[in-house]
Amino acid sequence: MNERIYMSSPDIGQLEEDAVVAAMRSGWIAPLGPDVDAFERELATRVGVAHGVALASGTAALHLGLLALDVKPGDVVVTSTLTFAATTNAIIYTGAEPYFVDADPSTGNMDPDLLRAALSSLRDTSRKVGAILPVDLLGKAVDYTSILAIANEFGVPVLADAAESLGATHDGKAAGSFGEASIVSFNGNKVMTTSGGGMLLTDDIEIAQRVRYLATQARQPVVHYEHTDIGYNYRMSNLLAALGRAQLARLDEMIARRREVRESYKALFADVPGVQIFGAANDQNDNVWLTSILVDEATAGWKPQDLVSALAADNIESRPLWKPMHRQPVFAGYGGLINGASENLFSRGLTLPSGSALNNEQRERVRSAIVAFLDRV
Numbered sequence: 001m002n003e004r005i006y007m008s009s010p011d012i013g014q015l016e017e018d019a020v021v022a023a024m025r026s027g028w029i030a031p032l033g034p035d036v037d038a039f040e041r042e043l044a045t046r047v048g049v050a051h052g053v054a055l056a057s058g059t060a061a062l063h064l065g066l067l068a069l070d071v072k073p074g075d076v077v078v079t080s081t082l083t084f085a086a087t088t089n090a091i092i093y094t095g096a097e098p099y100f101v102d103a104d105p106s107t108g109n110m111d112p113d114l115l116r117a118a119l120s121s122l123r124d125t126s127r128k129v130g131a132i133l134p135v136d137l138l139g140k141a142v143d144y145t146s147i148l149a150i151a152n153e154f155g156v157p158v159l160a161d162a163a164e165s166l167g168a169t170h171d172g173k174a175a176g177s178f179g180e181a182s183i184v185s186f187n188g189n190k191v192m193t194t195s196g197g198g199m200l201l202t203d204d205i206e207i208a209q210r211v212r213y214l215a216t217q218a219r220q221p222v223v224h225y226e227h228t229d230i231g232y233n234y235r236m237s238n239l240l241a242a243l244g245r246a247q248l249a250r251l252d253e254m255i256a257r258r259r260e261v262r263e264s265y266k267a268l269f270a271d272v273p274g275v276q277i278f279g280a281a282n283d284q285n286d287n288v289w290l291t292s293i294l295v296d297e298a299t300a301g302w303k304p305q306d307l308v309s310a311l312a313a314d315n316i317e318s319r320p321l322w323k324p325m326h327r328q329p330v331f332a333g334y335g336g337l338i339n340g341a342s343e344n345l346f347s348r349g350l351t352l353p354s355g356s357a358l359n360n361e362q363r364e365r366v367r368s369a370i371v372a373f374l375d376r377v
């Protein structure tokens with residue numbers, strides 16, 4: 001069997017290895033240390049915000065971001081249905097309830113018109129909307145111009161889930177800089193990785209301080225560790241921050257590599273009937289984290305699952321888009337404004353190997369497997 005090709009595997013080399021070894025030899029192993037401070041400064045500067053708080057995961061950043069916005073049990077958090085479960089899980093951790101809003105079919109991101117309708121109908125209930133939590137799907141920033149204007153009109157704070165979009169921009173501003181706070185993820189499959197980790201980014205020093213405090217077991221600054229709040233153990237270790245700094249230095253190079261992969265898929269599928277590259281019409285400001293195709297079965301004469309099977313036979317990973325949250329058994333029963341756009345994308349979408357670590361030989365294997373499949377169907 002051929003060596004397995006993954007959708008998005010870590011892109012790690014000598015620079016990263018040297019950084020982690022240097023951090024170990026410095027004696028700053030855990031928990032915090034100078035690489036954490038430097039990583040927070042460097043990423044906040046890159047994104048253009050005043051504060052970064054490095055955390056154990058993007059999910060932890062979502063959880064504490066919601067708490068810092070004062071989201072309480074019984075509140076409603078309006079969020080995207082087309083996302084990874086971590087977004088919704090973090091809402092549930094706070095005791096609040098998710099309210100799912102459907103997607104703009106051309107981007108998969110939260111549809112601003114549906115957000116407005118959702119906030120209008122929730123205003124007529126006794127429920128408090130604690131926050132809006134939009135998601136930058138697959139590395140394309142949300143239409144923040146519209147979303148933030150609506151949030152402002154209804155007086156609801158925004159926590160932006162930029163887990164997938166580090167390096168992307170909207171209207172000249174970096175993903176990770178929008179809303180009261182944003183979060184990014186350094187999970188192993190994201191554009192850059194710390195093996196596992198995340199960061200909360202904000203211009204608001206009170207939010208940053210609150211998140212820092214909650215992430216370190218909510219210790220009051222006295223020697224005997226006085227506690228007046230429930231805390232969490234969510235900080236990033238110094239070794240992982242060293243890895244993150246090396247990855248951040250290569251972020252643009254890695255995104256450029258992903259863009260090459262995106263462009264080669266565009267060329268490959270250009271003349272294939274019934275297939276389009278998802279979100280490609282307007283992708284110049286995206287970080288092109290993952291490349292997905294949308295298949296119109298009636299025109300193409302084949303289903304996404306047929307290509308999944310063909311690629312799997314050659315040990316190449318591919319996967320559907322995120323299954324919408326309102327369709328997940330664990331989240332059934334929560335409210336939302338659903339018009340079918342996400343389900344349509346879910347049924348037609350297929351994500352292909354997109355990582356910056358793919359070498360030329362692996363890219364050629366994927367290409368020839370797809371060409372062979374298209375010749376057969």
Ligand SMILES: *Cc1c(COP(=O)(O)O)cnc(C)c1O
Pocket residue numbers: 057058059060083084086087135161163164184185186187196197198
């Ligand atoms: C990856 C991801 C997360 C979670 O990040 P972790 O670092 O894996 O906890 C949250 N939201 C979205 C949309 C993601 O893709």
